[in-house]
Amino acid sequence: MAEPPVPDGAVVDEGAREAVDGVVGRLARLRAEGRSGEAHVVLVEAARWPVGRLPLLADALHRAGLGADWATLLWEAAALPAERLVAAADALTAAGRDGDGRQLLRQGVARPAEHIGAAVLRLEDEGRRREARTLLDAHVRVRTAEEAARCVAADPGRLVPLLLEAALAVSDERHWDLVHALRVAGYHA
Numbered sequence: 288m289a290e291p292p293v294p295d296g297a298v299v300d301e302g303a304r305e306a307v308d309g310v311v312g313r314l315a316r317l318r319a320e321g322r323s324g325e326a327h328v329v330l331v332e333a334a335r336w337p338v339g340r341l342p343l344l345a346d347a348l349h350r351a352g353l354g355a356d357w358a359t360l361l362w363e364a365a366a367l368p369a370e371r372l373v374a375a376a377d378a379l380t381a382a383g384r385d386g387d388g389r390q391l392l393r394q395g396v397a398r399p400a401e402h403i404g405a406a407v408l409r410l411e412d413e414g415r416r417r418e419a420r421t422l423l424d425a426h427v428r429v430r431t432a433e434e435a436a437r438c439v440a441a442d443p444g445r446l447v448p449l450l451l452e453a454a455l456a457v458s459d460e461r462h463w464d465l466v467h468a469l470r471v472a473g474y475h476a
Contacts, residue, residue: 311347334363338375342382365394369406373418392425404438423453432468
């Protein structure tokens with residue numbers, strides 16, 4: 288079987304394939320022995336690997352019949368800091384795993400709205416506008432308008448326009464729902 292492609296912009300370190308093979312073998316052994324707690328620890332550790340390894344790991348887990356472990360790993364990766372969350376989703380999408388990238392973002396924006404706002408500001412300050420937009424897009428799509436509006440608390444002057452832009456990219460209806468939610472929350476939209 289052909290090796291999965293390395294995503295553009297995602298660096299796969301020299302030992303990635305060996306590390307992936309090692310984790311898959313270890314997980315298969317732990318699952319066969321009924322040691323699910325230890326298997327979960329392996330997944331938590333792998334979720335924090337360099338993001339370029341994730342597509343390789345996804346493919347290897349599925350080939351080994353461990354697709355459920357991949358779903359668990361995605362859930363664990365959703366707890367990554369928001370900046371790494373976007374990078375991980377990008378790496379998956381670039382490797383042709385669009386569904387996994389979207390799922391990771393959906394799960395990742397379940398964190399408190401205020402954390403999303405703070406992460407967007409950090410990304411903007413670092414000049415990472417595309418990543419900030421990606422995070423806001425997922426936030427607007429997944430959260431209710433009222434929940435999404437709470438992300439502007441850290442800096443309404445900067446975040447309200449960004450949030451409204453993200454909502455408008457989703458739909459006119461979503462935009463107007465957010466305008467209303469922001470007004471109810473006391474922010475001028």
